[in-house]
Amino acid sequence: MKERCAGLAVVLISLVAFGVGNAQQEFHGVIDPNTKDVSVQTAIIIMTPDADTFPTPGWGEGTTLDTFDFPPIARWPDTVVLLGTIASQPNVSHFPDPVAYVWYRFEYGSPIAPMALFYGTTGVEESRSAIQPLQRLNVSPSVVTSQMVVRVQSLGSDRPVVEVYDAAGNVVRSLNCTAGADGLAEATWNREDGLGHLVPEGVYFCRYATSEAVAVRKVLVAH
Numbered sequence: 083m084k085e086r087c088a089g090l091a092v093v094l095i096s097l098v099a100f101g102v103g104n105a106q107q108e109f110h111g112v113i114d115p116n117t118k119d120v121s122v123q124t125a126i127i128i129m130t131p132d133a134d135t136f137p138t139p140g141w142g143e144g145t146t147l148d149t150f151d152f153p154p155i156a157r158w159p160d161t162v163v164l165l166g167t168i169a170s171q172p173n174v175s176h177f178p179d180p181v182a183y184v185w186y187r188f189e190y191g192s193p194i195a196p197m198a199l200f201y202g203t204t205g206v207e208e209s210r211s212a213i214q215p216l217q218r219l220n221v222s223p224s225v226v227t228s229q230m231v232v233r234v235q236s237l238g239s240d241r242p243v244v245e246v247y248d249a250a251g252n253v254v255r256s257l258n259c260t261a262g263a264d265g266l267a268e269a270t271w272n273r274e275d276g277l278g279h280l281v282p283e284g285v286y287f288c289r290y291a292t293s294e295a296v297a298v299r300k301v302l303v304a305h
Contacts, residue, residue, distance in 0.1 A: 109152040109159070109202040113142035114185070116298045117287060120196045122166035127152070127159045142166070142196065158202065164188070168196060192251045194287055194298055219244070219290045219297035226303050230271045234259055234290050234297075242267050247287045254281055257288075273303055280305065 109127070113120060120142035127134050134155060141150045162177040168190055175188040180200045187195045220233045232244050246255040254275045259267035271288075275281050281303055288299045 107155045107157050107202055109155050110200065111141075111150045111152065111162070112199040112201075113148045113150075114197040114199070115142055115145060115148075116194055116196050117145075117300050118190075118194070118196050119143075119169050120166065120188075122150075122164045124165040125150070125152070126163040126165070127155055128161040128163065129155065129157055130160045132156070138164075138166075158182075159200075162198075162200060164198065193253075194247060194251055194289060219288065219299055221288050221299045221301055224299075224301050226271070226273055226301050227305070228272070230273075230301060232257055232259065232269045232271065232288060233266050234268075235266060242290065244269060244288050244290045246271060247289060248281070249285045249287075254286070273305075 111125065113122065122138050122141040125136045125138050125141075127136065136152055138150050142148050159180065160178070162180055164175050164177070165173070167173055168188060173188065173190065175190075175198070177186050177198060177200070180186065182201045183199060185197045185199050187197055190196065222231050222233075234242050234244060241261065242259045244257045244259060245253050246257065248254050255271060256276070257269040257271055259269040261267040273280050283303050283305055286301050286303055288301060290297045
């Protein structure tokens with residue numbers, strides 16, 4: 083662990099040495115924890131051949147979307163590197179060629195991973211609705227003792243799919259939602275897996291993903 087930390091320190095020191103010149107570009111980042119314990123401590127903004135390093139202590143902590151407003155930078159980044167922890171484990175995630183208002187997964191090795199989104203004065207008009215992914219998925223009740231109702235914004239799809247994961251990250255059921263006239267799609271889950279067996283009691287996650295965003299809701303199954 084000491085060797086790894088030392089290596090990261092060398093990288094940070096090397097990147098700081100480049101510096102960034104005339105800053106004129108607004109730049110912001112948003113983290114969606116996606117039910118994970120996230121804490122980003124440092125952000126490296128790479129604008130080849132230059133780079134700049136910003137301390138971001140505690141960015142992403144909590145259960146809701148967390149925005150960090152960076153000081154102005156020279157231009158839109160070629161790559162963003164975020165250093166911190168996920169579930170108390172060291173994490174370094176790279177976001178090459180980021181597109182404004184598009185959600186990207188952290189390098190975490192799980193389908194349920196934190197997400198990051200970047201935006202600023204890029205000269206390209208983008209829809210800011212992508213910053214609200216958690217509003218696109220609703221489940222009721224959150225404690226499931228018989229049946230749960232899932233509602234999502236269909237976003238143009240007639241039959242959006244919501245996947246149910248167990249706490250280990252395994253898909254236990256895929257729910258095909260039926261879109262209604264109000265633009266919302268709905269499905270029900272009766273606590274059964276894909277083979278028709280009742281799942282064990284415990285924590286599960288409902289996940290809805292599109293090309294723009296990923297939303298996750300946590301539920302508790304009880305028999």
